[in-house]
Each structure stands twice: as structure tokens, then as C-alpha cells.
Amino acid sequence: MALLHQRAKLYQVIRTFFLKKHVLEVETPVLSNSASCDVNLDSFATSLRKDGPSLYLQTSPEFAMKRLLAAGSPCIYQIAKSFRQAERGRFHNPEFTLLEWYRLNFSMAELMDEVAELLSLCFSSELVIKTMSYHDLFFSITGINPHATTIEELMDYASAQGNPEAATICGESIANGLDYVFSQYIQPMLLKEQVYFVSHYPVCMAMLAKLTDDSPQTAKRFEVYFNNVELANGYEELTDADLQEMRFQQDLKERELAAQAKVPIDQNLIAALRAGMPACSGVALGLDRLLMLMSQAASIDEVLSFPVERA
Amino acid sequence: MxxxxxxxxxxxxxxxxxxxxxxxxxxxxxxxxxxxxxxxxxxxxxxxxxxxxxxxxxxxxxxAADVMETDMSYLYNDGEFWHFMDEETYEQVSADSIAVGEAGKWLKEQDKCVVTLWNGAPLSVAAPNFVELQVTDTDPGLKGDTSGGGGKPATLETGAVVRVPLFVQIDEVIKVDTRTGEYSARVKN
Structure with missing residues (x-):
């Protein structure tokens, strides 16, 4: 019961925070004609009618919100139920709640500052913030330069750490290898009670982020870790329709290689980008995990009214 | 499989x-x-x-591994193997000292224990959490000591040696926690 109150209070804090900043609360469809192409994301699929066209539950409200931005909306936020198939564990429920927001003309750095501001408000205390580039963090612990590594080097490192099976998990993908090494050997080393903002990801992990112009080129993507928990993922958003479509096509190829379900690219998003999406930065923050951290819960089940097995 | x-x-x-x-x-x-x-x-x-x-x-x-935990009673040791019996089916199994391991030093005939079987053969044996065993040898204690500050070693009927309070005497029965190997209480006859 205490957690029901805590969640309600948290939503109040969030809504007041964005009201003061003139960020508009919006609602977008949970069911969509298209799905995320991300090779490591599986959408729940259903259909409009029996034998009708497929519909997919959103894995995040990102695409629909970007379409609103392209259509001329101001800065927007949403508290959105999101769904990811086969994700269940201490930190995962297949149905979960994201807080996602977009800020027009914000750089990645400005958005990171705003995330820190909101987190301090949620925990009602000044948090210790540590900002590090992905490269510096990765290199300091593994001695590997993530911008110029190979899948072989990453898998050799995992083997040396006692995980030769990593190769079967990561396949040929450098991005998978980087994510594996990061979650196995770097994430557990992060200091407790500190909020880590990790930014400037390798280009192969750009997803929907803009790239920098410097050398080596990096993706303007950041992740937030607090008490070893991955809490948020943000981008200075890619606005180039052609480039985004190319990345989606690349994702679909990887899905095919990995024998993942075929999904349709969100052509509405591509069309919106083509019509012109304003420069902006956006971030998705897991509210269930935030509640876990605020209440020191050991499992996501503790902060949900009913976890999936009892839903 | x-x-x-x-x-x-x-x-x-x-x-x-x-x-x-x-x-x-x-x-x-x-x-x-x-x-x-x-x-x-x-x-x-x-x-x-x-x-x-x-x-x-x-x-x-x-x-999957065909591993089952079965309640059994310990029958006897023939010098090489330890023999156990399933109390429901009366089936008997014999375990070598590797399978019996630490549990061996606590087991007295008729004791109930959990035998883990892999493909029907004993893989490991867990002694009961508490066993009651007679002291067969220990130094005579000091009169009047009731708390047993430092304690002393005592040899039990199964050959196990545990630290006991100074007041514990030969022939007395004590209760031992097999998980820690520590003296737990004196058992009044």
C-alpha cells in the first residue's frame, strides 16, 4: 500500500516539474501498425481483427512522440505503459512504465542536466552526479577502446574474465559485445550512491541518436546508472530521415540474421522526419526502476500492483 | 532427456x-x-x-539432471561403504566416503538424513541439522564451571571432535549443530 502512495506522489512531482517548465503532457497510441526494428527488442503482436493486419504494442512511445514534434508540438512528455516481450526478471516486467520527454533545441548536455534536476527532486536531496564518457569509463576498467575494438577483442576479454560462452550470446555484433562487457564487468563496478551519466556512445550503438562531428565520431547518446541500475537512455535526436531509414534497414537485416520476427518499419516516423523534425533531445526513464531505487526495493515486483504472473 | x-x-x-x-x-x-x-x-x-x-x-x-533428494535412514558402515535405506520403498543404497563427505562424522545408525541421488546413485549425504551423540572422551572439567568460558575438545561416539563447555563429562549426551559443527546443548537423560 505504501508503494501505491509513493507512485502517486512521484507522478505528482513529475507533473508539477513539467508544468513549471511548460512541457506539455501528451498521450499517444499504445497499439501501432509498426514496431521497433531493434534486433534486441521484441514487440507483442496482435491483430486488428481475426486474420486482420498486425498491430504491435509499443516498446516505448518514442516514434509517436517524435511524430508530434514534427507536426509542430511544443516540448512534450508522457508517462507511458510500454511492453517488451520475454523480459522478466528482478529488474524487468514485460509491461512497465516509462517517463519519456522531448525538449526542443536542447543539446544532450542540457537534457542530462534536466534529468539530474528531476532526479534530485525525486530523491529530495542533492545527488552525487558523475559524468563520464563511454570511452573513459570503458577504457578505465577494461583497457579496451570501445570506438576501435573488434568482436574478437571483446570476446577474448570476456573469456579471460571466465565467460567464454559470451560469444554465443553476442554473435558477430560489436554492439552486443560492448553491451555484454559493459553489463558484466563495468556496471557492477560503478560506485553506489552515485548517479552516473555515461555519454558519447560508439557509433555502432547510435540507435536514434545524432553523431558528433569530432574524431573519433561518437553518438550523442547517454545512459543513466544509479546504484548499478540502468535508469534512463537519451539521445540528441537524429532528424535525418534518410539516415534513420538506413539504420532501420540495417536493424531489419540483423533481425533476419538472428531469425527474429519480421516487423514493419514505422513509415509514419520516416515521413515525419522527412517533413522535418525540429532539433531536440529526448530521454526515456524507467519509472518502476526509479521507484525501486526510491524505496530500496530488491525486485520490481515490489513496486508493481500486480507483476505479470498475477496480472 | x-x-x-x-x-x-x-x-x-x-x-x-x-x-x-x-x-x-x-x-x-x-x-x-x-x-x-x-x-x-x-x-x-x-x-x-x-x-x-x-x-x-x-x-x-x-x-535436466536426474537428481532426487530422498529421506533415508543410515544403516551401517562396512568399512568402505555407508549403507542407507529408503524408508518408504525399503530400497538400499551404498555411498562411498566422497559422497558421504562431512556428514560421515555425525551419522549414527538409524539416523535420518537426506541422500541426494543422481541416476539412482548417492551423490551426497546431508546429516540432520542436529544430532545427539555421546561423549566418549574429554578432559575432566573444573567443578563449579557452568558457563564454559573457553571450552575443551571432546571426542564423540562417531569419532567427531567438537569443542564443549568445561562442565561436559564423559558418557554425557550432547546435541551438536552439524551445519556449524558446534556444541548446542547438553541432553539430559
Missing amino acids: ATYSTNDFKGGLKIMMDNDPCSIIENEFVRPGKGPAFSRVKYRNLKTGRVIDRTFKSGETVD
């Missing part, structure tokens, strides 16, 4: 790894950033007792 997928993994599940029967201690689902989902699993090799950390691709399957 039955198989389990990582989705079935939970504490206590018995699986085959590297041709040895193992018991899963814990399983954590991990999906890093935008990366591949996997399971971070801790399991114990039931033959060697070693605890191993390993990751599994999400959905990967492994063979």
Missing part, C-alpha cells in the same frame, strides 16, 4: 553442466542497454561442491 530453457531456471533446479549434475543457486535476467538478453546464473556442481558463475543466452536450453 528432459531439457530446461533459461526461462525455467530458478534456485534448486537440477541441470547437467560439463557432464556433471549441478544445482542452480540463482538466476538473474539481464538485458543491458540495447544489448542482447542473457541470464546470469550461479550454480553448484553437486559432485565437486564448486560454485560456478556463467551466463546463458536467453532461451538457451540445457539437459
Whole structure:
């Protein structure tokens, strides 16, 4: 019961925070004609009618919100139920709640500052913030330069750490290898009670982020870790329709290689980008995990009214 | 042979790894950033007792291990093997000293214990948490000592040696916690 109150209070804090900043609360469809192409994301699929066209539950409200931005909306936020198939564990429920927001003309750095501001408000205390580039963090612990590594080097490192099976998990993908090494050997080393903002990801992990112009080129993507928990993922958003479509096509190829379900690219998003999406930065923050951290819960089940097995 | 997928993994599940029967201690689902989902699993090799950390691709399957924990009573030791009997079926099994391990020094005939069987053969034996054993040898204690500050070694009827309070005398029966190997109480006859 205490957690029901805590969640309600948290939503109040969030809504007041964005009201003061003139960020508009919006609602977008949970069911969509298209799905995320991300090779490591599986959408729940259903259909409009029996034998009708497929519909997919959103894995995040990102695409629909970007379409609103392209259509001329101001800065927007949403508290959105999101769904990811086969994700269940201490930190995962297949149905979960994201807080996602977009800020027009914000750089990645400005958005990171705003995330820190909101987190301090949620925990009602000044948090210790540590900002590090992905490269510096990765290199300091593994001695590997993530911008110029190979899948072989990453898998050799995992083997040396006692995980030769990593190769079967990561396949040929450098991005998978980087994510594996990061979650196995770097994430557990992060200091407790500190909020880590990790930014400037390798280009192969750009997803929907803009790239920098410097050398080596990096993706303007950041992740937030607090008490070893991955809490948020943000981008200075890619606005180039052609480039985004190319990345989606690349994702679909990887899905095919990995024998993942075929999904349709969100052509509405591509069309919106083509019509012109304003420069902006956006971030998705897991509210269930935030509640876990605020209440020191050991499992996501503790902060949900009913976890999936009892839903 | 039955198989389990990582989705079935939970504490206590018995699986085959590297041709040895193992018991899963814990399983954590991990999906890093935008990366591949996997399971971070801790399991114990039931033959060697070693605890191993390993990751599994999400959905990967492994063979089930035919491991059963059975309540049995200890019958006797013939010098080489320890003999146990299933109290329901009256079936008997014999275990070597490797399988019996530490439990051997606590077992008295007729004691109830849990024998872990792998493909029907004893893999390990767990003594009851508490056993009552007679002291066969210990130094005479000091008169008037009731708390037993430092204690002294005592040899029990099974050959095990435990530290006991100074007031414990030869022929007395004591209760021992087999998990810690420590004296727990004196048993009044």
C-alpha cells in the first residue's frame, strides 16, 4: 500500500516539474501498425481483427512522440505503459512504465542536466552526479577502446574474465559485445550512491541518436546508472530521415540474421522526419526502476500492483 | 532427456553442466542497454561442491539432471561403504566416503538424513541439522564451571571432535549443530 502512495506522489512531482517548465503532457497510441526494428527488442503482436493486419504494442512511445514534434508540438512528455516481450526478471516486467520527454533545441548536455534536476527532486536531496564518457569509463576498467575494438577483442576479454560462452550470446555484433562487457564487468563496478551519466556512445550503438562531428565520431547518446541500475537512455535526436531509414534497414537485416520476427518499419516516423523534425533531445526513464531505487526495493515486483504472473 | 530453457531456471533446479549434475543457486535476467538478453546464473556442481558463475543466452536450453533428494535412514558402515535405506520403498543404497563427505562424522545408525541421488546413485549425504551423540572422551572439567568460558575438545561416539563447555563429562549426551559443527546443548537423560 505504501508503494501505491509513493507512485502517486512521484507522478505528482513529475507533473508539477513539467508544468513549471511548460512541457506539455501528451498521450499517444499504445497499439501501432509498426514496431521497433531493434534486433534486441521484441514487440507483442496482435491483430486488428481475426486474420486482420498486425498491430504491435509499443516498446516505448518514442516514434509517436517524435511524430508530434514534427507536426509542430511544443516540448512534450508522457508517462507511458510500454511492453517488451520475454523480459522478466528482478529488474524487468514485460509491461512497465516509462517517463519519456522531448525538449526542443536542447543539446544532450542540457537534457542530462534536466534529468539530474528531476532526479534530485525525486530523491529530495542533492545527488552525487558523475559524468563520464563511454570511452573513459570503458577504457578505465577494461583497457579496451570501445570506438576501435573488434568482436574478437571483446570476446577474448570476456573469456579471460571466465565467460567464454559470451560469444554465443553476442554473435558477430560489436554492439552486443560492448553491451555484454559493459553489463558484466563495468556496471557492477560503478560506485553506489552515485548517479552516473555515461555519454558519447560508439557509433555502432547510435540507435536514434545524432553523431558528433569530432574524431573519433561518437553518438550523442547517454545512459543513466544509479546504484548499478540502468535508469534512463537519451539521445540528441537524429532528424535525418534518410539516415534513420538506413539504420532501420540495417536493424531489419540483423533481425533476419538472428531469425527474429519480421516487423514493419514505422513509415509514419520516416515521413515525419522527412517533413522535418525540429532539433531536440529526448530521454526515456524507467519509472518502476526509479521507484525501486526510491524505496530500496530488491525486485520490481515490489513496486508493481500486480507483476505479470498475477496480472 | 528432459531439457530446461533459461526461462525455467530458478534456485534448486537440477541441470547437467560439463557432464556433471549441478544445482542452480540463482538466476538473474539481464538485458543491458540495447544489448542482447542473457541470464546470469550461479550454480553448484553437486559432485565437486564448486560454485560456478556463467551466463546463458536467453532461451538457451540445457539437459535436466536426474537428481532426487530422498529421506533415508543410515544403516551401517562396512568399512568402505555407508549403507542407507529408503524408508518408504525399503530400497538400499551404498555411498562411498566422497559422497558421504562431512556428514560421515555425525551419522549414527538409524539416523535420518537426506541422500541426494543422481541416476539412482548417492551423490551426497546431508546429516540432520542436529544430532545427539555421546561423549566418549574429554578432559575432566573444573567443578563449579557452568558457563564454559573457553571450552575443551571432546571426542564423540562417531569419532567427531567438537569443542564443549568445561562442565561436559564423559558418557554425557550432547546435541551438536552439524551445519556449524558446534556444541548446542547438553541432553539430559
